[in-house]
Amino acid sequence: AQTVTQSQPEMSVQEAETVTLSCTYDTSESDYYLFWYKQPPSRQMILVIRQEAYKQQNATENRFSVNFQKAAKSFSLKISDSQLGDAAMYFCAYRSAAGGSEKLVFGKGTKLTVNP
Amino acid sequence: NAGVTQTPKFRVLKTGQSMTLLCAQDMNHEYMYWYRQDPGMGLRLIHYSVGEGTTAKGEVPDGYNVSRLKKQNFLLGLESAAPSQTSVYFCATSRGQGQYFGPGTRLTVT
Numbered sequence: 001a002q003t004v005t006q007s008q009p010e011m012s013v014q015e016a017e018t019v020t021l022s023c024t025y026d027t028s029e030s031d032y033y034l035f036w037y038k039q040p041p042s043r044q045m046i047l048v049i050r051q052e053a054y055k056q057q058n059a060t061e062n063r064f065s066v067n068f069q070k071a072a073k074s075f076s077l078k079i080s081d082s083q084l085g086d087a088a089m090y091f092c093a094y095r096s097a098a099g100g101s102e103k104l105v106f107g108k109g110t111k112l113t114v115n116p
Numbered sequence: 117n118a119g120v121t122q123t124p125k126f127r128v129l130k131t132g133q134s135m136t137l138l139c140a141q142d143m144n145h146e147y148m149y150w151y152r153q154d155p156g157m158g159l160r161l162i163h164y165s166v167g168e169g170t171t172a173k174g175e176v177p178d179g180y181n182v183s184r185l186k187k188q189n190f191l192l193g194l195e196s197a198a199p200s201q202t203s204v205y206f207c208a209t210s211r212g213q214g215q216y217f218g219p220g221t222r223l224t225v226t
Contacts, residue, residue: 009156035214045159045206045217091158101166102147102210103174106158 002027004094006107013082014115020067021077021110023092031097034068034075035104039089048090051075053097079112087114118142120218122207128224129197137192137221139207147210148190149174150182152203153220159206165190197225 003026013019025034036048051059051068058066063080079086092107123138139148146167151159151174161174165184179201181193194201202225208215 004158033214043204043220045208047214047216050214101164101172102212102215103149103161103164104159104208104215106160108156108158 002094002105004107006110008110010111012113018080023075025073025094033095035093036077037091082114084114122218122221126222133197134195139190141209145209145211149208150192151206199225
């Protein structure tokens with residue numbers, strides 16, 4: 001079974017600075033998808049960024065980018081120019097490309113605090 | 117479009133009571149999921165469905181049942197609630213691009 005590990009329970013960053021959240025995963029599959037979700041205090045789960053394992057190019061969405069290292073099974077999220085609204089729980093998730101169910105396996109999350 | 121909605125948003129149950137959580141979606145997605153979120157545990161999959169009339173067990177299915185009689189609805193039932201089922205429950209749907217979540221239901225079992 002696949003597992004996802006987020007080794008940083010909490011992180012903090014100063015407003016306007018850059019922060020990187022870590023995620024590692026364990027799988028024997030070669031084709032899969034990886035995601036980062038944001039959960040602000042409102043509790044709503046918001047999809048931040050998505051990466052297909054077969055793509056070597058790292059995904060980018062505005063101030064959010066990933067560093068996908070397939071051989072190392074690492075998938076970190078970089079937030080540039082941090083804003084107060086970035087304060088949230090961040091979850092890394094894995095999805096197999098096989099099987100057709102599109103189930104997600106989540107890490108336990110990293111709580112990000114943004115200091116003004 | 118409402119997206120994914122969940123009913124109710126909050127509920128308090130006594131041990132042994134039953135209840136049903138309703139998830140509704142208007143995105144015409146085939147796949148639907150129920151997760152629970154507990155502090156320090158992330159989200160764990162309870163049950164899921166890959167289409168109308170189908171259901172399957174996830175990682176933590178014990179104590180829960182589900183039904184998907186209509187494509188747009190996915191129901192999660194607790195037949196005899198226990199304090200260990202105190203949690204926040206999320207419904208999600210997907211169709212290839214990542215999952216879309218409802219706002220969650222906070223359930224407390226006393």
